[in-house]
Amino acid sequence: MSINDLEAAIGFEIPLIIPIILILYMAAMLLIGLWAAKKVKNAEDWFVGGREMGPWITALAHGSSSVGGGMYIAAPQFGWEGGASSLWAAPGDVFGPLLNFGIIARRMRRYTEHTKSLTIPDFFGHRYYSRGVKLLSVIILLVAMVISLIVEYLAMGLLLACITGWSFEVSLVVSCGVILIYTGAGGYLAVAYTDFIQSLLMIVGLAILIPVSLASVGGFTGMNAGLYAINPGLPTMWGEDFMLKGAPLMIAGTALVYFVGYMGQPHLVIKTVAIKDEKSIRLVPLIGGIFGFFLSFGLYMLGMVGRVAFPDVSMLPGGSAEYVLPMLALTKLPPVLAGLLLACACSAIMSTASALLLVVGSSAGSDLYHGFINKNASEAQVMKVTKLATYILGVVSMVLCFLPMFQVGIYQVTWVAWSILSPAFIPLIVGGLYWKRGTKEGAYASLIVGSVVGFSWYYLLQEKTQIHTFFAALVLAIVAYIIVSLMTKKPPQDVDNLVDYAKKFEDTDTGGSRTVNIGVQMSREQFEAVIGASPAMA
Numbered sequence: 038m039s040i041n042d043l044e045a046a047i048g049f050e051i052p053l054i055i056p057i058i059l060i061l062y063m064a065a066m067l068l069i070g071l072w073a074a075k076k077v078k079n080a081e082d083w084f085v086g087g088r089e090m091g092p093w094i095t096a097l098a099h100g101s102s103s104v105g106g107g108m109y110i111a112a113p114q115f116g117w118e119g120g121a122s123s124l125w126a127a128p129g130d131v132f133g134p135l136l137n138f139g140i141i142a143r144r145m146r147r148y149t150e151h152t153k154s155l156t157i158p159d160f161f162g163h164r165y166y167s168r169g170v171k172l173l174s175v176i177i178l179l180v181a182m183v184i185s186l187i188v189e190y191l192a193m194g195l196l197l198a199c200i201t202g203w204s205f206e207v208s209l210v211v212s213c214g215v216i217l218i219y220t221g222a223g224g225y226l227a228v229a230y231t232d233f234i235q236s237l238l239m240i241v242g243l244a245i246l247i248p249v250s251l252a253s254v255g256g257f258t259g260m261n262a263g264l265y266a267i268n269p270g271l272p273t274m275w276g277e278d279f280m281l282k283g284a285p286l287m288i289a290g291t292a293l294v295y296f297v298g299y300m301g302q303p304h305l306v307i308k309t310v311a312i313k314d315e316k317s318i319r320l321v322p323l324i325g326g327i328f329g330f331f332l333s334f335g336l337y338m339l340g341m342v343g344r345v346a347f348p349d350v351s352m353l354p355g356g357s358a359e360y361v362l363p364m365l366a367l368t369k370l371p372p373v374l375a376g377l378l379l380a381c382a383c384s385a386i387m388s389t390a391s392a393l394l395l396v397v398g399s400s401a402g403s404d405l406y407h408g409f410i411n412k413n414a415s416e417a418q419v420m421k422v423t424k425l426a427t428y429i430l431g432v433v434s435m436v437l438c439f440l441p442m443f444q445v446g447i448y449q450v451t452w453v454a455w456s457i458l459s460p461a462f463i464p465l466i467v468g469g470l471y472w473k474r475g476t477k478e479g480a481y482a483s484l485i486v487g488s489v490v491g492f493s494w495y496y497l498l499q500e501k502t503q504i505h506t507f508f509a510a511l512v513l514a515i516v517a518y519i520i521v522s523l524m525t526k527k528p529p530q531d532v533d534n535l536v537d538y539a540k541k542f543e544d545t546d547t548g549g550s551r552t553v554n555i556g557v558q559m560s561r562e563q564f565e566a567v568i569g570a571s572p573a574m575a
Contacts, residue, residue, distance in 0.1 A: 051367065056201040058376030062383060063215050066231050070219020070391075073230045092320035094233045095312045109239075109336065109382045110192040111451055113361040116340020117347075120264050120271030122281055123337045125288055129295025130333035134325025137299050137306065142321070144470040146312060148539035156396075157303040157462070158404045164469040166532060167477040168408070170484070174462070175404045177488045178303055179430070181458035182397045186434040188450050189390035192359075194438065196382055199354060199363060209435060212387070217431045220391040221398070221424045231391065236328065242381030243335045245374055250365050251338070254345045260338075263345030271344065283503075290505015294455055295333075298507065300466055301459030303396045339365060397434075398427025453495050453506075460510035461487030464518035472522075473536045479522030487514030 116123040145160070154160045158178060162171030193216075194209035201208065219231065254260050264271035270279040281288055299305050312321065343361035346368075347353050354360045366378040402423025407414050414422070464483040468475040491510035499506050 051200065052372035054372050055367075055376040055379065058373070058380055059197065059200055059383060062380040063212070063387075066234070066387060067215050067219050069231050069234060074219070074224075077224055090229055090312050092312070092324060094229050095321050109386060110196065110359055110362065111188075112333070112336035113340035113343055113365075114358040116337040117344045117358040117361050118340075119276045120268070120273070120341055120344065122270075122274050122276030123340060124334070125274065125281075125291045126295055127333040127337050129292060129298065130329035131326050132296050132329075133299030133305075134329055135322045136297060138321040138325065141300060141306060141466060141470065142312065144539040145306065145466075147541075148470065148535060151538060152535070156399045156403050157306055157466070158400055159408070161465055161469070161480065162404075162408070164532065164535070165465070165475070165477040165480040166529060167480070170465075170477050170480045171404060171408060173481065173484050174465070175400050175408075177458065177461055177484055178400050179397060181454050181488075182303070182393050182400075183430065183434050183437070184450065184454040184457070186390060186393045186397065186431070187438050188454065189386050189393065190435055190438050191450075193383065193386045193390065195359065196363065196379065196386070199360065200379060209438060212383075213431060213435045216387055216390045216394065217428055220394045220431075221427045224395060231388065236388070238377075238381045239332060240328070242378040243332065243339075246362075246366060246370065246378050247335045247339065250342045250346075250369050253369055254342055260342055260345055263348075264341060267344065267348050271341075286502075286504040286508055288505075290508035293511065294459075294505070294507040297463060297511070298455050298459040301462035302455070303400075303458075303462070305392075306466065307396065336362075394427055394431050397430045398423050401426035401430060453492065456491035456495060456506040456510055457488050458491070459487075460491050460507065460514045461485075463487075463511065464515050468518055468522075470536065470539060473533050474522055474527055475518065476522040476525045476528055478525040479518045479520075482517035482521040483514045486517040487511070490514070 112123070112126075115126070148154070148164070149160055152160075152163045154163055158171045158174040161174045162168060165171075190209060190213055193212040194205050197203065197208035197212050198205045203211070251257070251260065254263055261272040268277045270277050273279065275281045340358075340361055343358075343365055347361070347364060350356050350358060353364060362382060363379060366375045366382075370378060402419055402425075406422045406426070407419045411418070461484045464487070465475075465480050468479075468483075487510050490513050491506060494504075494509050495506040498504070498509070502509075
């Protein structure tokens with residue numbers, strides 16, 4: 038795809054102001070990220086923002102980190118292809134934040150603060166008293182996060198290339214370079230502050246594009262009539278040719294992939310670790326739910342509008358529905374507004390990419406290097422390795438973008454990445470915080486079953502069985518976690534005490550490293566000494 042192809046598709050020359058706005062926007066995000074980097078004083082600041090993030094920054098950072106290339110580019114594509122049936126996925130972005138901060142946040146923050154855990158695999162290692170569980174979770178996390186990162190890179194390269202006229206390779210390198218620099222320098226603080234700004238831009242951009250685009254096809258009535266004229270199934274919840282009729286488990290998987298999938302995504306769950314107090318936790322679900330409702334339903338609906346405006350895929354650049362949103366922006370808005378809207382698309386992609394990079398670097402530096410390679414490493418050494426790993430893995434992900442296996446479409450790759458990670462992690466996170474009987478053996482079972490089924494089902498069985506990959510992987514992982522846990526020796530008493538400690542979140546238990554007298558007085562080092570001494574340690 039080149040700027041000439043895009044101009045041929047839209048029928049006019051792209052005004053120079055549009056690429057200028059995009060480039061200025063990326064420069065602004067780089068400056069904000071580098072400014073935030075100056076606030077990083079120690080490892081806790083870099084990994085979890087010093088656990089001092091307020092409700093607005095947390096909610097909007099959570100929202101923008103979840104709505105990246107997998108939504109801003111791929112959701113309109115899904116809406117174009119599936120019509121109203123794409124809306125099965127939309128409620129997930131409303132309830133995802135509600136579940137993360139209503140079910141997980143209080144207990145996760147309390148547990149991780151007391152054990153001084155800075156990453157989700159770190160939490161797994163403590164909760165399941167096993168370095169092996171921690172290691173396996175890191176491996177699965179790195180694989181899935183790198184695939185997710187590839188999604189964001191592909192989306193960013195695609196968008197920047199088609200607007201600026203640069204080659205895809207140059208666009209990819211430039212956009213990845215900006216994201217790598219500010220994420221590596223500022224860690225969580227840089228990600229949180231840039232995400233906050235980017236979230237505001239997303240809201241403003243969609244608030245402009247949605248009503249303008251909808252009006253251009255005659256409102257909701259015109260949109261539904263246009264969809265019906267193309268295919269009678271498109272304005273229904275069954276999709277084109279009514280393909281989802283008689284496939285309830287495909288519908289269940291489409292709804293659940295974001296509805297409960299948020300609880301298994303480390304780059305989103307880590308937001309619950311970084312929030313500062315209980316008051317903030319109470320506010321986040323409401324803010325995040327409203328943000329998610331506006332973005333998710335709006336983006337899928339734009340895809341439906343795009344199907345009416347561009348009924349044949351040959352009318353889109355490169356014959357790809359991935360260009361629906363850029364085409365709507367360029368054809369329905371004045372140049373300056375189109376540039377701002379496309380900057381919003383960039384913001385969605387960059388926010389998710391930076392959040393993924395943060396998790397990837399943290400796991401490589403803190404979990405792998407400090408946890409297994411050099412347990413006596415100083416904080417300075419850990420930070421150095423973490424930043425280096427962030428840069429290296431970021432570049433590796435960029436190189437992998439050119440492999441044919443990742444050229445199947447942004448939405449499809451997004452689902453594969455979520456289906457590998459979330460089903461494997463959800464039982465460990467929710468079960469670990471709510472069910473004291475969950476054992477390390479159960480954790481192994483969930484990690485293996487969830488990730489393997491999540492990857493293989495999509496390619497081998499989803500089409501044959503009409504059972505969505507995410508649904509199959511999650512159900513089997515939960516069953517494996519419960520059955521194996523019940524068949525094995527229950528966790529040590531110290532783990533029971535920590536789970537009890539985590540659920541007794543009180544208003545006074547906020548911030549810092551206060552110790553509450555409820556029967557658990559162990560530091561991270563003491564707890565590691567306990568699990569390290571266990572003959573059952575794996």
